[in-house]
Amino acid sequence: MTDSKRIIFAGTPDFSVPPLRALLASPHQVVAVYTQPDRPAGRGRKLSPSPVKEVAVDAGIPVYQPVNFKEPADVEALKALNADLMVVVAYGLLLPKSVLDAPRRGCVNIHASVLPRWRGAAPIQRAVLAGDKVSGVTIMQMEEGLDTGPMYLIEEVELHDSETGGSLHDRLSELGADALMKALPGILDGSSRPEPQDDSLSCYAKKLDKSEAWIDWSRPAQDIERQVRAFNPWPVAQTRFEDANLRVWRAHAIGGVAGTPGTVMNATRSGVDVATGDGLLRITELQLPGKRAMGAQDFINANSIQGMLLG
Numbered sequence: 001m002t003d004s005k006r007i008i009f010a011g012t013p014d015f016s017v018p019p020l021r022a023l024l025a026s027p028h029q030v031v032a033v034y035t036q037p038d039r040p041a042g043r044g045r046k047l048s049p050s051p052v053k054e055v056a057v058d059a060g061i062p063v064y065q066p067v068n069f070k071e072p073a074d075v076e077a078l079k080a081l082n083a084d085l086m087v088v089v090a091y092g093l094l095l096p097k098s099v100l101d102a103p104r105r106g107c108v109n110i111h112a113s114v115l116p117r118w119r120g121a122a123p124i125q126r127a128v129l130a131g132d133k134v135s136g137v138t139i140m141q142m143e144e145g146l147d148t149g150p151m152y153l154i155e156e157v158e159l160h161d162s163e164t165g166g167s168l169h170d171r172l173s174e175l176g177a178d179a180l181m182k183a184l185p186g187i188l189d190g191s192s193r194p195e196p197q198d199d200s201l202s203c204y205a206k207k208l209d210k211s212e213a214w215i216d217w218s219r220p221a222q223d224i225e226r227q228v229r230a231f232n233p234w235p236v237a238q239t240r241f242e243d244a245n246l247r248v249w250r251a252h253a254i255g256g257v258a259g260t261p262g263t264v265m266n267a268t269r270s271g272v273d274v275a276t277g278d279g280l281l282r283i284t285e286l287q288l289p290g291k292r293a294m295g296a297q298d299f300i301n302a303n304s305i306q307g308m309l310l311g
Contacts, residue, residue, distance in 0.1 A: 004029055006031045013050065016052050019180050033053070064078070088110075095142065125165040133158065138151050162252075258276060
């Protein structure tokens with residue numbers, strides 16, 4: 001029978017939910033959940049709990065929501081939980097050394113990258129944007145550096161040609177839960193020895209910014225395709241169409257002779273073909289403000305776009 005250990009879980013968004021559910025279903029005791037403070041959401045700007053908090057409350061687990069760990073009382077409260085391990089998944093707060101050292105086995109993190117490839121806030125989208133063929137998750141021991149800690153386990157997945165930021169997010173979230181359960185026994189009993197990262201191979205996955213969503217039609221079609229896929233479902237690639245911001249949800253590079261970058265060369269039920277700096281980009285799903293996202297056929301039925309210059 002597995003020896004039950006006391007575990008603290010720290011996470012905030014949807015990505016963190018499968019690992020939390022896996023821990024709740026394990027023989028171990030989740031003694032507390034840490035998550036970001038409730039945030040205003042929706043048109044009414046009502047305070048809304050994080051997805052992780054909702055799961056914890058349903059499970060009857062105590063929830064802590066410090067703004068940060070600068071208050072000594074918050075650190076002391078965590079120490080008082082007498083935990084064997086803290087599992088951190090997309091929590092969103094920097095943990096000081098006093099927190100990292102509090103549990104007997106320290107803190108481990110599920111990071112959505114094959115480290116050291118992408119360290120930082122947006123490894124999933126950066127992998128798609130860069131055209132990586134492989135991504136995955138890393139279970140690592142946390143230290144004060146940004147995703148620099150030694151690694152217990154790496155699980156890899158191949159990226160599909162149609163991979164989006166959203167689809168990879170969902171795959172890695174589930175993979176992270178499986179990897180955690182695989183690595184946990186050796187971490188808890190001390191038999192696993194983490195391997196150091198090669199810092200020379202690291203890249204910084206900076207936080208996404210809405211300004212990155214604007215399409216530069218002078219770039220190659222392949223690059224723009226990756227931009228569209230990486231930023232689906234947020235912040236969504238976009239361009240100017242007449243006086244509106246046109247959101248591009250799905251598109252792929254195709255062969256063909258292109259004209260001036262941004263020119264709509266052809267608009268049919270197959271897609272809206274736009275000239276780029278190298279090749280054509282065929283847009284198959286797009287959206288105008290206040291409208292639903294729609295396929296190319298529905299869009300061209302309602303909008304005259306042939307020959308228009310986008311951007």
